[in-house]
Amino acid sequence: MPPSSKGTPTPKSKPAQRKTLRKPASSKRKRKQRKLNLPWWSVAAAIAAVVLAVSLPYWIATADHSVGAPVPEGGYRHYAVDLSHHNKDIQWDSLRIVIDRQGRTSKDILRSREILPVSQVFLKATEGESMKDDRFDEYWAQAARVGIPRGAYHFFRTSKDPLLQAQNFISAVTLTHADLPPVLDVETIHSGCTPEELNRKALTWLKTVEAHYGRKPMVYTNDKFALDILSEDITGHYPLWIARYNSAPPRTSGWSRWQFSDKAVVYGIRGYVDLSVIQK
DSSP states (O other): OOOOOOTTTTOOOOOOOOOOOOOOOOHHHHHHHHHOOOOOOHHHHHHHHHHHHHHHHHHHHHTTTEHHHHHHHOOOOOEEEEOOOTTOOOOOGGGGEETTTSEEEOOOGGEEEEEEEEEEEEEEETTTTEEEEETHHHHHHHHHHTTTOOEEEEOOOOOHHHHHHHHHHHHHOOOOOOOOEEEEEOOOTTTTHHHHHHHHHHHHHHHHHHHHHSSSEEEEEEHHHHHHTOOHHHHHHSSSEEESSSSOOOOOEEEEEEEEEEEEEBBOOOOEEEEEEEOO
């Protein structure tokens, strides 16, 4: 017979030991590293956001033309603006040259370093043989109303008759003793026209206008044109208003006015304007 189950106790089994698996310490560091390894595009986006926040005020100011070209060094105190029908919404009672702390023309009076009056305004009167600027009469009267010394200019076309061009200007402009001299704007030469022909035609206009008003006209041109095209009969005998969009003055000697930028701003005028300093 088999042995009785009651006689010999059955040994109890030991409880199974639970094994705890520990992850290597390096796995935590790897997890942290994965969190720090951001995609390149998210880092770039963060940097772009910072740059935008810093530069946005300047972009806004530039977009609405509230900051313009810097004024040239040299202690200039007198500024001239030239306008035509392209310039709109002019607040004639408020015209000022505002210079900010960075030496730029500005419309922000609160951040200005200096505020100066507009000393002179030149208005486009005529062009070629028959064209008259649409806003000339209005702007001419407004300049007189606010007491800003005013002048008128004619844009010269070398392909047109110089006598007819002079008569076009004379028929449009009546000068008083308080007004500035008439101005001939000569800065282009049409195909086939020689420098000799241009100078002959320009002198015809200048002499005709001088005889009519009894005043020597001024000549507006750019620096290169004055040096390379215009003759001594013009540059040596008429006051020169030279355009040179540069921080350095014109190379042409004897200039009386220097148009240093077409991207200046003037308080009271919307958009960019041409701005000149006056040699005193």
